Amino acid sequence: MGKRHWILLGAIVAVIIIAAVLWLFPKERWGTVFSLLLVFGGLVALLLRSLYAKEVERRIIFLFILVAVAAPILFPITFTEKPTAVVQAVFDKIENLPSGSTVLLSFDFDPAMAPEVQPMANAISRHCLEKGHKVIFMSLWATGQALLSQSLSDYILLGFPDKVDGVDYVNIGYKAGNEGVLNVIVSNFEKMFPTDVNSVPLKDIRIFDDIASAKDVDFIMSIGGGMPGPKEWVLFVGDPGDVDVGVGVAAVVAPQMYPYYPAQVIGILGGVKGAAEYEYALKDAYPVFADMDTPGLRMMGPQTLAHIVILSFIVIGNIIYFRGRRERKQ
Amino acid sequence: MFKRRIPLFILAFVGTLLIVSVFIPPMENLGEDFTLFFDIIAVFAFFLGGGNLVRIHFGKLRRRKKDWGFSIVTLVAFFFMLTIGLLKVSSVGGVWNIPLLGIGDPAAIAASPTTEGSWFQETFNYVINPLQSTMYALLAFFVASASYRAFRAKNREATLLLLAAFIILLGRTPFGMELTRWVPESFSVLQIPNMAIWIMNSPNLAGQRAILIGIGLGVVSMSLRLILGIERSYLGEDRG
Known part of the structure; x- marks a missing residue:
């Protein structure tokens, strides 16, 4: 068969597939089905091509990743999640604390890391406020304070109009000094944070009536992934202050936190998957959050498809390698 | 002076x-x-x-x-x-x-x-x-391109790395769960997300702890060198 015949055959197959999709699926699923067909059809074509030991160009890989990430954003694909033990441990800890307990949430990340960890920060904040815990928000990163303000005004507080600043929650903001900040707040909050972000003295804020240092809070959740971040919270506050610490980290940082689990870190939320599992657990336990925006769950679509594309390229790369090696031997 | x-x-x-x-x-x-x-x-x-x-x-x-x-x-x-x-x-x-x-x-x-x-x-x-x-x-684009080029089963070590990467990548998606949902609960360790957690919790943990202990000892020895004045490179001197 010549090249023209192949093109004609391809066009006929494409028309049949398009007709089948239009006939079999409802209109609202067409985008999803076509994009999946495009990705998987392309991968099958590359797989067949790899049998001839032909390397794939970098721009082709980039194109596949672009479609794999963009398609589930444009045409959402959602999955159900089963919280793993490391995520469930954090959920249970917050769930089992008596109402009115004090939880410290530290936003130790920047905009680069935010898409991965901000969804979990928002979900945990909502969980704490819904349970009636008092929440102290802070940040060890200069960029974290801006993200914290954004989270509070655009997401977290929207669902809790009755919560009062200084009584139910407080934002003490950012302080430079990295682990030095932790070294001080483990014995004295006021020395390092004389006021909150609105310049209200800490001694005038009701939450701090019974809280003199980080040792006095019931649970610390550090969300981040860089330095200073979750690891420093464990080393400088959790251990010396004997306070339970949970961490939410970017996926690439999660392996570094496992040495501390479960003795020094009670649970780990790793990347978008960790956020999605937490959001799922939260929606499952609280019907009030049924309509809550769940960016973690939404992002699992692009992540899943991107992972499948990467795995397929690993397989294709190995086929090309072994075919090439055999040809070279012959 | x-x-x-x-x-x-x-x-x-x-x-x-x-x-x-x-x-x-x-x-x-x-x-x-x-x-x-x-x-x-x-x-x-x-x-x-x-x-x-x-x-x-x-x-x-x-x-x-x-x-x-x-x-x-x-x-x-x-x-x-x-x-x-x-x-x-x-x-x-x-x-x-x-x-x-x-x-x-x-x-x-x-x-x-x-x-x-x-x-x-x-x-x-x-x-x-x-x-x-x-x-x-x-990063997603470069990770995909690098994975395609780097994860090739050229020898035993590379094959192990490739397998671990495969399980972790699958384990971080619901697709991994769906693939092994049929595995009975008594063998749940063979479900891909649990295998991913095992990799993180055992081989990764061993490696990470070794690195952490090494870093800790390094920090102690460097601190002592600084305090005792043996390490002077921070003063602009080339040798200790």
Whole structure:
């Protein structure tokens, strides 16, 4: 068969597939089905091509990743999640604390890391406020304070109009000094944070009536992934202050936190998957959050498809390698 | 002579004092006080850092060095952020507030620079945030390309790495769960997400702990070298 015949055959197959999709699926699923067909059809074509030991160009890989990430954003694909033990441990800890307990949430990340960890920060904040815990928000990163303000005004507080600043929650903001900040707040909050972000003295804020240092809070959740971040919270506050610490980290940082689990870190939320599992657990336990925006769950679509594309390229790369090696031997 | 001895003495004194303070309860507060001193010194470092940035980029501009155009962008961005942050410039509902210049609400001087309507926060939301997110998002493309080239079963070690990567990548998606949902609960360790957790919890843990212990010992020995004056490279000397 010549090249023209192949093109004609391809066009006929494409028309049949398009007709089948239009006939079999409802209109609202067409985008999803076509994009999946495009990705998987392309991968099958590359797989067949790899049998001839032909390397794939970098721009082709980039194109596949672009479609794999963009398609589930444009045409959402959602999955159900089963919280793993490391995520469930954090959920249970917050769930089992008596109402009115004090939880410290530290936003130790920047905009680069935010898409991965901000969804979990928002979900945990909502969980704490819904349970009636008092929440102290802070940040060890200069960029974290801006993200914290954004989270509070655009997401977290929207669902809790009755919560009062200084009584139910407080934002003490950012302080430079990295682990030095932790070294001080483990014995004295006021020395390092004389006021909150609105310049209200800490001694005038009701939450701090019974809280003199980080040792006095019931649970610390550090969300981040860089330095200073979750690891420093464990080393400088959790251990010396004997306070339970949970961490939410970017996926690439999660392996570094496992040495501390479960003795020094009670649970780990790793990347978008960790956020999605937490959001799922939260929606499952609280019907009030049924309509809550769940960016973690939404992002699992692009992540899943991107992972499948990467795995397929690993397989294709190995086929090309072994075919090439055999040809070279012959 | 003093140029070298004074910094050596300061480091030896402070280092020894801070180590001793951990073991003597009445001296415990010293650690906190020194941290506050560190904060004060860090403020000067901010000035030095900012001053240095301005000096270098003005120099580059004056001499029309290669890529001097980027220096203009750097300087404009630097002074813009510095001005709106220091003056706490904000505009809410068309009402301008520059409390330090006596414009608008004078009470706004106590507000955080990251409150709604503040130019500092708006610039962060609409410039810094998307720029940094875009840079990080590009990683997905390079990770895919690198995985295709690097994860090849060329030998036993590479095959092990490849298998571990495969399980972790699958385990981080619901697809991994779906693939092995049929595995009975009594063999749940064979479900891909649980296998991914096992890899993180056992082989990864062993490696990470070894690295951590190594780093810890390295930090102790380097601290001792600094306190005892053996390590002097921070003074600009090449050898210890």
